[in-house]
Amino acid sequence: MAVSLDLLLSAVVAGILLGGFYAAVTVGVSISFGMLDIVNIAHPAFIILGSYIAYIVNTHFGIDPILVSLIVAPAFYALGAAVYQIYHLAFERRGDESLRGLAFFFGLLFITEVALILVFGVDYRFVNAAYIGITLHYGPIDLPLRMLVPFACSIALLVGLQLFLSRSFIGRAIMAVSQDRLALQLMSADPARIKRIAFALSIATAGVAGAFLIIIQPVEPSVGRDYIGRVFAICVLGGLGSFPGMLTAAMLLGIVESVTATFYGPSWSPAVAFGFLLLTLAFRPSGIMGR
Amino acid sequence: MLKAVFRTMRAHVIAAMAATVLMLAGAWPTAAAEPIKIGFGMALTGGLAGNGKAALIAIQIWAEQVNAKGGLLGRPVQLVYYDDQTNPATVPGIYTKLLDIDKVDLVISGYGTNLQAPAMPIIMQHGMTFIGLFGLAVNDQFHYDRFFQMQPNGPDAKHALSQGFLEAAMKANPKPKTLAIVGADAEYPQVALSGARDVAKKLGLKIVYDNSYPPSTVDYTPIVRAIQATNPDAVFVASYPPDTAGIIRAAHELDLKTTVFGGGMIGLQFSSLKQQFGPLLNGIVYYELYAPEPTLNFPGITDFLRTYQPRAAEAGADALGFYLPPYAYAGMQILGEAVEATKSLDQQKIAQYIHATSFKTVVGDVRFGKDGEWVEPRLIYVQERGIKGNDIEQFKQPGHEIVLYPSEFKSGDIVAPYAAAKH
Numbered sequence: 001m002a003v004s005l006d007l008l009l010s011a012v013v014a015g016i017l018l019g020g021f022y023a024a025v026t027v028g029v030s031i032s033f034g035m036l037d038i039v040n041i042a043h044p045a046f047i048i049l050g051s052y053i054a055y056i057v058n059t060h061f062g063i064d065p066i067l068v069s070l071i072v073a074p075a076f077y078a079l080g081a082a083v084y085q086i087y088h089l090a091f092e093r094r095g096d097e098s099l100r101g102l103a104f105f106f107g108l109l110f111i112t113e114v115a116l117i118l119v120f121g122v123d124y125r126f127v128n129a130a131y132i133g134i135t136l137h138y139g140p141i142d143l144p145l146r147m148l149v150p151f152a153c154s155i156a157l158l159v160g161l162q163l164f165l166s167r168s169f170i171g172r173a174i175m176a177v178s179q180d181r182l183a184l185q186l187m188s189a190d191p192a193r194i195k196r197i198a199f200a201l202s203i204a205t206a207g208v209a210g211a212f213l214i215i216i217q218p219v220e221p222s223v224g225r226d227y228i229g230r231v232f233a234i235c236v237l238g239g240l241g242s243f244p245g246m247l248t249a250a251m252l253l254g255i256v257e258s259v260t261a262t263f264y265g266p267s268w269s270p271a272v273a274f275g276f277l278l279l280t281l282a283f284r285p286s287g288i289m290g291r
Numbered sequence: 292m293l294k295a296v297f298r299t300m301r302a303h304v305i306a307a308m309a310a311t312v313l314m315l316a317g318a319w320p321t322a323a324a325e326p327i328k329i330g331f332g333m334a335l336t337g338g339l340a341g342n343g344k345a346a347l348i349a350i351q352i353w354a355e356q357v358n359a360k361g362g363l364l365g366r367p368v369q370l371v372y373y374d375d376q377t378n379p380a381t382v383p384g385i386y387t388k389l390l391d392i393d394k395v396d397l398v399i400s401g402y403g404t405n406l407q408a409p410a411m412p413i414i415m416q417h418g419m420t421f422i423g424l425f426g427l428a429v430n431d432q433f434h435y436d437r438f439f440q441m442q443p444n445g446p447d448a449k450h451a452l453s454q455g456f457l458e459a460a461m462k463a464n465p466k467p468k469t470l471a472i473v474g475a476d477a478e479y480p481q482v483a484l485s486g487a488r489d490v491a492k493k494l495g496l497k498i499v500y501d502n503s504y505p506p507s508t509v510d511y512t513p514i515v516r517a518i519q520a521t522n523p524d525a526v527f528v529a530s531y532p533p534d535t536a537g538i539i540r541a542a543h544e545l546d547l548k549t550t551v552f553g554g555g556m557i558g559l560q561f562s563s564l565k566q567q568f569g570p571l572l573n574g575i576v577y578y579e580l581y582a583p584e585p586t587l588n589f590p591g592i593t594d595f596l597r598t599y600q601p602r603a604a605e606a607g608a609d610a611l612g613f614y615l616p617p618y619a620y621a622g623m624q625i626l627g628e629a630v631e632a633t634k635s636l637d638q639q640k641i642a643q644y645i646h647a648t649s650f651k652t653v654v655g656d657v658r659f660g661k662d663g664e665w666v667e668p669r670l671i672y673v674q675e676r677g678i679k680g681n682d683i684e685q686f687k688q689p690g691h692e693i694v695l696y697p698s699e700f701k702s703g704d705i706v707a708p709y710a711a712a713k714h
Contacts, residue, residue: 007520011513018510114336121607122340124532124558126567133571135544144512144544217509218536218567222337222377226507261513266504267476 006140011262012255013141019254020151021216023158023247024209025227026234028202033232034240035178036195038087042105043231044224045112046203050076050210051125051219052116058127065127066153069211073204080203083108084196092192109224116221124218132215150212157208161201162243174198178241237277239290248288252276326369327362327636329354329626330395332385332410334402337377338506338531341561342615343402344608346424347372349616350399352598353623363630375401382409390417396636399622400424402615404479411435420629420642422622423663425615427452427482430662437642438663441622443580445668446660452555452578453487453527455672457494459576459695460525460551463707467524467550471500473514473538474529474555483529483555499523504534511537515545525551532558536568543571552709553577553674560614562683569681574712576674576705581613581654582692586700587671591653595620610683621652672696674705674712 025047032040053072054065063071091101131145165171177194213219230253238249256276257269264272280288331350334343354368362368371393375381382401389395390413398414400407400423407426411433414421420437423429428448430438444451460467472487474480481503491498499521504514515538518526526549528538535558542552553576558564560579565572581587599612599620609616626641628650633640649658660666673692678685685691693703706712 004520007516010516014510014513014516021509117336117340122336122344123561123563123607123609124341124536126536133540133543135546142512142516142545144541146540146544147510147512218533220338220340220533223533258510258513261504261508262517265502266508266514267502269508270505 007262008259010140010142011259013143014147015255015258016251017143017147017151017254018258019247019251020154021147021212022230022234022254023250024150024154024205024212026231026238026246026250027158027161027243028205028209029231029235030238030241030243030246031174031198031202031205034235034242034246035174036198037178038084038092038195038199039102040105040199040202041102041228042108042112043202043206044227045109046076046079046206047210047213047227048116048219048221048224049112050207051214052120052210053207054211054214055125055127055219058129062128064129065211065215066149066208069208073207076207077200077204080200080206081196083203084199087199088192088196113221113224120221122220124220125214126218127214129215146215150215153208154212157205158243158247161205165243170194170197174201175241233274233277237280237287239287242287242289245287245289252288324366326367327364327397327630328369328371328393328395329397329399330371330386330389330393331399332373332375332382332389332401332406334377334406335374337375338533339377339403339406341532341563341609342425343377344606345603345612346402346615346619348602348606348608349595349599349612349619350623352595352602353620353627357623357627363627364634364636368627371395375406377403377406379405379409382406383413386410386413390419397626397630397641399626400426404429404482405477408478411438414438418638420626420638420645422626424619424622427479430664434662436646436663437638439622439625439642439645439659440663440665441618441625443654443665443667443669445670446662446664446666447668448664449482449486450490451486451668451670452483452529453490454668455578455670455696456527456551456554456576457487457490457496457525459672459674459705461494462695463525463550463705465524465550465707467496469499469521469523469525470496471518471521471523471526471549472498472529472554473500473502473504473518473526475506475531475534476503477506477531479557480529480531480555487527487529487554496525506531506534508534508537511541512545514538515541515547519545519547523549525549527554528552529555530557532561532564535559536564539568539571539575546710548708548710550708551576551705559675562610562686565611565686566681566683570678572675573678573714574675574706574709576672576695579613579671579673579692580615580669581617582671582673582694583613583687584689584692584694584700584702586694586702589653589655590651592617595653611686617654621650621654621657624652625650625657669697669700671700674703676703676706676712 032038054068057068134145136143173194177191234249238245256273260269260272334340358367373385404426407423407429423440425442474484535556556577559577629641629644658666672695694700
């Protein structure tokens, strides 16, 4: 297809919006895997759980899905803390976190998925919001609010988290535990407690990302599996533990997917996107902004 | 003393004989009570589970009704099934277990092309008669003479799906000259797109956009935007439910301008999508297998739907039951009739009977031809009209799914362009 400037601009903008959503989905893994070295393969399952909670409340009470996710964020935080505690006592404390810990999270992924199937069935679920279906048009640029609103909220979430990590005491402790756990221990801080807080935070972000997901696309319990590869790829591409890097990687991936889909055929999008990932890692193994 | 011994021995022998007679009469199971086992895999989880669960309910209704009348060959029918998780990799294992371990007497398929094709080698190896459920061109390469497809694609399945859409589109004013085709990177959409290319060529349509997308695509706006950039007169989409939803949303957000929009969009036949999208469906031309139009009132269909719909609501399956359930039920009607008519479970006799017979079912008269496809295709193309709000009950009424094709069931003319048909 011939490259028209209007089409290219639209594709780039669509990619940025998509990238913003990818960033929200990935930020939790950026914390758990990037900072804490916990391979939480069940992260997408928590996202889907967040989607379903947003769906139930939206369907019964008409409350906006994103607002629902903020209201239930403390519950997700508590859930994340409980999951970490089990993981820490059963695996991390004994040094079994690598393979057995991974198996634990795999099990959690499937249990969550099956539980959702048993409770909700397998039909695709949608939510309703006033902004779904509305598109802002600026010349050749179309901004569907279905993508724009999650994008804006995602950026706000990331900015908030970055400020928390860089400006607050607990945030800096989380950064410290990712850099040197022993040094933190020598500072009389309990690394396990800090990691518990950080992991709980990552699960809380999953709940919010779930609301974004069900606004953007219909959801059924196994949809989370489509995101496992993506979230870890973006996390690694951006540089482990770097939020700005992760956001950049998410945007780049979204743009690459969107431009490829527009001009070369959507079938090529995953190959080009992951080819981009491999190329970047070949020249910069630590990721775009990794140290 | 010897007499006493003999008396004791005689008593023992009589007791043993009595016990043997009692055992043979009462405790020993007779061949007549042994159930006829019908085995299958079915998508009860995963992307196609919405339809899979609905099909299972229909099959269960058939089994209950048959058992209420005394079963098949005087034996009760027992369903043996496993969840294939909409994952083709599970299918060979499931059918190996059904045939080699569970020792089922009859088999039918799961739902969908992707979940039928992997079973074929095992089915053929065991010489089983196999009734497929909604597979596209599954037997085109195997040419297995004991395969029968319960989907009205006809002998030329590959082209049937797009034929109806494109022939209906060609009746629009202005008559389309250019066509965009797009579909998921999966078995069914790729076969449908391949057929669409051939049909388009035959009808003199120039294809201006021809692409596929990965099923895991999140945002369809770049795809729809690229389609719009080619200004096609008609847009044919071959998609599964999540991508159907994504493409329709994107088409509305970008205000897609074309004469006719729709295609082989799986998902629009389900009550959940109909209810969710409501008026967004207006103007779309897509395939159905049943619509509550007066031209499609087959014998038994109303009673079946009356039995199915409350059970589906309770089970959380598709509430309307217009798509897969009547065909799943009809497939069992055919299998049951073949077993009763041949008075056996001999797979060859059953297959020969099915080939030679025209069956009266809840989806009308069914006759199988070459490669087990229907002799006459009956894919119905409808255009959604006059949907207001999201109430599911309106879809049960005539006048909303106007049948455009084939002509024998037609109940109205196409409205074009798409922008006018939307409102």
